[in-house]
Amino acid sequence: MLHWIALAHRTPPSLKADGPADTCVAWALQFTPKVAWLEDCLVLEVQASARLFGGLERLHALVADGARHHGMTGWAWARTALAACAQARQLHPIEGWGPAPRARLSALPLRSLHAVGRHAHALSRLGCHTVGDVLKLPREGLARRFGDGILRTLDQATGRCPQPLQWLQAPPGFEAQCELPHAQDAAPALITHWRPLLQALARWLQARHLGVCSLQLGWRHAWRNHDGARDGQHTVRLSSATQEVGRLEHLVAEHLARLTLSAPVSDLTLCSSDFQPVPRANNTLFQECTTAALGHNTRSAADVQARRERWLDWMDRVSVRLGTTGLRRGGLRPDHRIECTQAWQAWPALDTVKSVPPSGPQHGTHPSWLLPTPIRLTLIDAGHARGEQPHYQGPLTLLAGPHRVEAGWWDEAPGALVVRDYYLASSPQAGLLWVFKQRTGPNDAGSPWFLHGFFA
Numbered sequence: 288m289l290h291w292i293a294l295a296h297r298t299p300p301s302l303k304a305d306g307p308a309d310t311c312v313a314w315a316l317q318f319t320p321k322v323a324w325l326e327d328c329l330v331l332e333v334q335a336s337a338r339l340f341g342g343l344e345r346l347h348a349l350v351a352d353g354a355r356h357h358g359m360t361g362w363a364w365a366r367t368a369l370a371a372c373a374q375a376r377q378l379h380p381i382e383g384w385g386p387a388p389r390a391r392l393s394a395l396p397l398r399s400l401h402a403v404g405r406h407a408h409a410l411s412r413l414g415c416h417t418v419g420d421v422l423k424l425p426r427e428g429l430a431r432r433f434g435d436g437i438l439r440t441l442d443q444a445t446g447r448c449p450q451p452l453q454w455l456q457a458p459p460g461f462e463a464q465c466e467l468p469h470a471q472d473a474a475p476a477l478i479t480h481w482r483p484l485l486q487a488l489a490r491w492l493q494a495r496h497l498g499v500c501s502l503q504l505g506w507r508h509a510w511r512n513h514d515g516a517r518d519g520q521h522t523v524r525l526s527s528a529t530q531e532v533g534r535l536e537h538l539v540a541e542h543l544a545r546l547t548l549s550a551p552v553s554d555l556t557l558c559s560s561d562f563q564p565v566p567r568a569n570n571t572l573f574q575e576c577t578t579a580a581l582g583h584n585t586r587s588a589a590d591v592q593a594r595r596e597r598w599l600d601w602m603d604r605v606s607v608r609l610g611t612t613g614l615r616r617g618g619l620r621p622d623h624r625i626e627c628t629q630a631w632q633a634w635p636a637l638d639t640v641k642s643v644p645p646s647g648p649q650h651g652t653h654p655s656w657l658l659p660t661p662i663r664l665t666l667i668d669a670g671h672a673r674g675e676q677p678h679y680q681g682p683l684t685l686l687a688g689p690h691r692v693e694a695g696w697w698d699e700a701p702g703a704l705v706v707r708d709y710y711l712a713s714s715p716q717a718g719l720l721w722v723f724k725q726r727t728g729p730n731d732a733g734s735p736w737f738l739h740g741f742f743a
Contacts, residue, residue: 288334288366289332289334289366289367290332290333290334290337290343290364290366291330291331291332291333291364291365291366291367291368291370291371292330292331292333292347292350292362292363292364292371293325293328293329293330293331293362293363293364293365293368293371293372293374293375294311294315294328294329294330294331294350294354294357294359294361294362294375295327295328295359295360295361295362295372295375295376296311296327296328296329296358296359296360310357310487310490311329311357311358311359312329312455312457312494313457313458313487313490313491313494314353314357314490314493314494315329315331315494316455316456316457316493316494316495317490317493317494318331318333318336318340318346318349318350319331319332319333319335319336320454321333321454322454322455323368323452323453323454323455324453324455325368325369325372325450325452326372326401327372327376328371328372328375328376329359330368330371330372330452331350332368333346347364350362361375361376361377362375363375365392366446367443367444367445367446367450368450368452369400369440369443369444369450370392370444370445370446373392373395373399373400373418373444374392374395374399376399377395377396377399391419392418392419392444392445393417393418393419393422394417394418394419395417395418396416396417396418397410397411397415397416397417397418397421399418400418400440400441400444401440402436402437402439402440403418403421403437403440403441406433406437409432409433418441418444421437421441422441422445426438457491457494457495458491460558460560461488461491461492461557461558461559462556462557462558463484463487463488463556463557463558464484464554464555464556464557465480465483465484465554465555466553466554467480467552467553467554467555470509470551470552470553471548471551471552472548472550472551472552473548474543474544474546474547474548475540475543475544477506477543477552477555478536478539478540478543480555481504481539481543481555481557482536484555484557485532485535485536485539485557486532488502488532488535488557488559489530489531489532489535492530492562492565493530495562496564496565497528497530497562497563497564497565498527498528498529498530498562498563498564498565499525499528499529499530499535499559499561499562500524500525500527500528500561500562500563501522501523501524501525501559501561502522502523502525502535502539502557502558502559503520503521503522503523503556503557503558503559504520504521504522504523504539504542504555504556504557505518505519505520505521505555505556505557505558506518506519506520506548506552506554506555506556507519507552507553507554507555507556508548508549508550508551508552508553509550509551509552509553519548519549519552521542521546523538523539523542525538525599525603526599526602526603526606526634527599528562528563528564528565529565529596529599530565531596531600533600534596534599534600534603537600537603537604538600538603538604538607541603541604541607541608542607545607602614602634603634605634606633606634612633614633614634615631615632615633615634616631616632616634617629617630617631618630618631618632622694623692623694623705624692624694624695624705625653625657625739625740626657627695653721653740654720654721654739654740654741654742655740655741655742655743656740656741656742656743657739657740658738658739658740658741661723661737661738661739662679662737662738663733663734663736663737664677664678664679664683664722664734664736664737664738665677665678665679665734666678666734666736667682677712677722677734677736679714679717679720679722679738680714680715680716680717681714681715681716681717682715683712683713683714683720683722684712684713685710685711685712686710686711686712686713686719687710687711688708688709688710688711689708689709689710689724690708690709690710691707691708691709691726692705692706692707692708692709692723693705693706706725706726707723707724707725707726708723708724708726709721709722709723709739710722710723710724711742717741718741718742719741719742720738720740720741720742721738721739721740721741721742722736722737722738722739723736723737723739724736724737725737
């Protein structure tokens with residue numbers, strides 16, 4: 288059984304081709320991909336997506352909460368799109384935002400269906416005052432007197448025949464602009480005017496299930512005060528893709544607080560083409576648990592995602608305040624030399640270092656504590672059968688290896704070439720060690736064995 292929600296719009300959509308109507312569509316597409324204009328109503332088929340939003344009642348509340356901000360005058364739900372539209376048109380603008388209404392189609396007045404309302408005067412002379420009265424009339428006589436259109440409308444409203452609709456889609460890219468009521472010469476004050484553009488971006492992202500990774504803030508200086516450059520722009524980068532408008536507003540405000548405008552600004556633009564898919568956080572069968580002192584605290588996937596968003600929001604704002612080099616993060620490089628696998632980069636730029644774990648002994652097992660400089664080990668005589676044996680707080684027993692590493696020939700720095708055989712060794716006092724034997728030993732007659740790390 289289908290479940291349709293209809294939202295009555297105060298202005299026909301044909302008069303709002305590139306204005307608020309597109310904003311309504313982008314907002315509605317976050318709930319379902321089946322969104323269409325039907326006469327003067329925006330209809331949504333939400334049966335398949337109700338569980339994703341916590342059930343129909345929860346979905347109704349979300350739709351009602353957002354619809355009042357998009358020029359809607361009423362709403363209703365029914366089994367067919369046309370019946371939902373008929374009910375939504377009869378609601379008072381204030382009464383329409385209570386619990387989800389579902390009046391019986393037969394009790395609605397004639398003008399609730401446009402095809403029936405055009406013949407309201409003639410039908411009233413026949414004693415018909417509601418849609419139910421018209422449904423009781425003989426179909427052959429009704430079609431002969433008023434045409435087949437009225438029968439087709441009644442059948443579509445009652446579900447006897449399908450309702451043809453053209454599904455709407457969000458635009459492929461995002462770009463929005465606004466004109467300021469008066470010129471502004473202070474950059475921090477522009478956040479008030481950028482906030483509606485960021486909210487429109489968030490709705491667009493939700494409709495396409497995407498997250499934004501960077502923003503392009505643009506502005507145009509007032510013509511009477513420009514100093515040669517009428518346009519200005521600034522890039523805002525995020526550490527991870529997001530749909531959260533609060534996080535976007537906080538980060539844009541931090542950037543604006545550090546900008547200085549060369550002249551008063553009269554127009555603003557917001558655009559972006561850097562997006563990534565963002566899956567919706569769904570609760571798993573086994574939710575994440577954290578052990579506290581007094582028991583177990585269970586966190587849902589939505590709670591985990593919210594905490595992560597708050598943490599990333601704080602990190603992004605701190606990186607803006609401290610500068611590009613004030614906050615850094617570690618990353619992994621695809622290099623077999625473990626001392627070269629870690630790299631540091633500025634916080635927002637995540638694409639400069641690939642998170643590829645290097646190859647290592649025992650399928651990528653590496654010591655938890657790596658020495659900054661390998662320590663040369665001493666050798667002891669283990670007898671004629673075993674020869675010399677490396678020693679570190681006792682004789683070492685080789686447990687696994689060798690893992691041969693030959694890398695660094697592409698680097699021109701001195702000592703970049705590495706030709707080593709790594710072993711997992713055990714010491715009577717120091718525990719598990721990571722040692723290697725230099726295959727191309729130094730010119731001196733020292734030991735070719737070195738200690739490189741400890742396993743916890």
